[in-house]
Every structure is written in C-alpha cells, then in structure tokens.
Amino acid sequence: DAGITQSPRHKVTETGTPVTLRCHQTENHRYMYWYRQDPGHGLRLIHYSYGVKDTDKGEVSDGYSVSRSKTEDFLLTLESATSSQTSVYFCAISGTGTLEAFFGQGTRLTVV
C-alpha cells in the first residue's frame, strides 16, 4: 500500500465528540489527501495538503479540519462528529511530477 498507514482502522464514536484520524506515509511524498467514500457518491475529496502547513479545502470540507506539521503525517479532525459523517475515510498520497494517487487501507468511522 505504498507506505501509507491509517489509524485507527475502525472507530465508533458518539455524536458531538471530537475525532481525529491519522495518516502516516513513509514515501516522503509532497501531496496528501483525505477522501470519504459513501454509497452512491464514490470518493469525494475532503481536504488536501501540498506541503507542511499548506492545506486546502476539497469538495466536502464542512465539518472537517486538517493539519500537517510534518511531511509524513496528515491529520483529519471532526470537531464535533455528526451521524452524517459516518463513512469510510481514505488517505492518499502523490509525489511531485506524478499524478496518480496511492491509497491507504481506509478507516471506517461510525457516529452513533
């Protein structure tokens, strides 16, 4: 899986609680992405990063924040989880000069 580790792999949390998902890469790639995958919607971009402390919003960024303090780590935070954020979350990376993205194994998040 191209040196990408997502943690946790599964999480159940209550509505209103904060949640942080972590993506760790060992490829030293510049770009990192967070996608969510839902039935009927495919993969949708939440946020992405183009360098340390450089991030930008994606298609479905409301309710999410991200941080990247090191090249290898990209954190996705749900400040106050809602049931609509129940989903499978995928982290992806890509390098400078390449366009294909490599994906992690995913995190299944359930908000009850």
Added chain:
Amino acid sequence: GESVGLHLPTLSVQEGDNSIINCAYSNSASDYFIWYKQESGKGPQFIIDIRSNMDKRQGQRVTVLLNKTVKHLSLQIAATQPGDSAVYFCAERVQGAQNLVFGQGTRLTINP
C-alpha cells in the same frame, strides 16, 4: 471490511471473457485520467492511466481508451480472472488542479 457501495452499476462476465467498463467524465478541461480497482476491505489500487493527448494505452491485460469528443473513457480487461472481481473507478484531473475527481464506480463480477 469496508463496504464500497450498495447501488453501483454492475457488470457480470464469464471467466476468460473480455470485459469493458465504461465511464463518462464531465469536464472538457480534464487532461489526465486514471482507473482504480477496489477490492472489498481495501483501498483503491492504481491500474492504468492516460493523458488527454493520447487515445489508447495498454498495460498487462488492460487497455484504456479515451474519446475526448464525447468525453468517454473505457477500461478493457482481457481474459478475465476471478481476481478481477472488484469495483472499478475512473477518475479525472482538471488541468491545473492537483486532486482527482472520482466517478461512482462499477462492480465487476467474474462468474466461474
């Protein structure tokens, strides 16, 4: 493992037959296209890509065709095997953007 989707377009083919998966993309400014394969419980895996200055590209048992006139992309898999059963996604990159935009996916089932 993570479920991919409950209401995807589906395609069933006999083992050994060829399969063709189609994708319509939306943006005439897209200049790069990619096909991913996603097996149950795993993240998407790169299969093959093509740039907009090409009409066809071949890999091992796979061929991607691009018709820019009608904004259509197809993935041909030759001599299908049971391991080809998965959900297949096309993705496009709009010129100048870094991220990929994904289609909803097609579930391919290989019958013995």
